[in-house]
Amino acid sequence: MNNLTVCGGGVLGGQIAWQSAYFGKQVTVYDVTDEALDNCRAAHKLLWQVYQDEVGASPDSVAAAQNRLSYATDLAEAVASADIVIEAIPEIPEIKTEFYAALAQVLPEQTIIATNSSTLLPATFAAATGRPDKYCALHFANRIWDLNAAEIMAHAETAEATLIAVTRFAIEIGMVPVPIQKEQNGYVINSLLIPLLNAAQSLVTNGVSDPETIDRTWMIANRGLKSGPFGSIDFIGMNTAYNILSYWGNENNDAQMLANAEYVKANFLDKGHLGLQTGQGYYSYPDASFLREGFLDVPEPDQAEAIAKLTFPKKN
Ligand SMILES: NC(=O)c1ccc[n+]([C@@H]2O[C@H](COP(=O)([O-])OP(=O)(O)OC[C@H]3O[C@@H](n4cnc5c(N)ncnc54)[C@H](O)[C@@H]3O)[C@@H](O)[C@H]2O)c1
Secondary structure: OEEEEEEEEHHHHHHHHHHHHHHEEEEEEEEHHHHHHHHHHHHHHHHHHHHHHHOOHHHHHEEEEEEEEEEEEHHHHHHOOOOEEEEEOOOOHHHHHHHHHHHHHHOOOOOEEEEEOOOOHHHHHHHOEEEEEHHEEEEEEOOOOOOEEEEOOEEEEEEHHEEEEHHHHHHHHOEEEEEOOOOOOOHHHHHHHHHHHHHHHHHHHOOOOOOOHHHHHHHHHHOOOOOOHHHHHHOHHHHHHHHHHHHHHHHHOOOHHHHHHHHHHHHHHHOOOEEHHEEOOOOOOOOOHHHHHOOOOOOOOOHHHHHHOOOOOOOO
């Protein structure tokens, strides 16, 4: 499978496309607007440097990766020669269902479809794809070049040949495949991560602590972590964080989760702050405090008063 089309060129779709191109695949990024594609191109430009700095890529290899990438807003054109389509559009069931129905009209018969959904089940969308046997989940982690686990999950009608082809594809683009043995909202990673992020968000929404303090505490408790929960939320992006909190808050009738979704909307989305991708989330980038050396150090004694003030009970 050498021809990949990634549908949705946002935070994750952009990374999947770049990683695949870097590993030699011909990749088309499909998105709904030229503006979204421009954002994806800009993200790819940044990845040129990231891959050289963090992966040890040569300037020639990143230039070759870019040459294997193209960008399209016409769905039929974008998927015409795809061996595999990876869907990375918003985590909103109605949007995904509508997209699969449109895709089914134009996709070549043999093409496999994989969803990168964080928390939704392939069974939910299998019928809409029109090819349930050629459909499964292939879920990547943010910072794909570094956190290179790819979770693979079937639904009841996925063919074994599809799973073998998708597993091989994952390996070919530098991933460690993670077989999931039963459909599970959130696979392994998000079954563990989302309750953690939601718990951290509840502490902030309810005024118990602030993002920096929570991140520092978690990073001390888990020495070696590159970020705490709020650094992670910034990486994930506020759109996806909001979609997950709001969808599962409604689904589980979870008032705290819905309050957390509202907090993210009011404090970030409504202000156009999408997290790392816009340079502003819980932290300001590139100089976010949790990335600085010394973030976990014991403070100087003369900082005691300022720190203690954070402990004084809030008077409403
Ligand atoms: N952000 C993460 O850390 C992360 C990690 C793993 C998986 N995911 C999953 O990947 C998917 C995308 O998440 P994201 O964070 O990249 O979202 P995002 O909001 O950054 O990007 C979504 C992109 O999809 C485009 N889009 C919207 N409707 C579309 C349509 N009908 N057809 C094609 N493109 C469309 C948008 O223009 C946007 O560019 C979600 O299912 C999410 O759960 C996200």
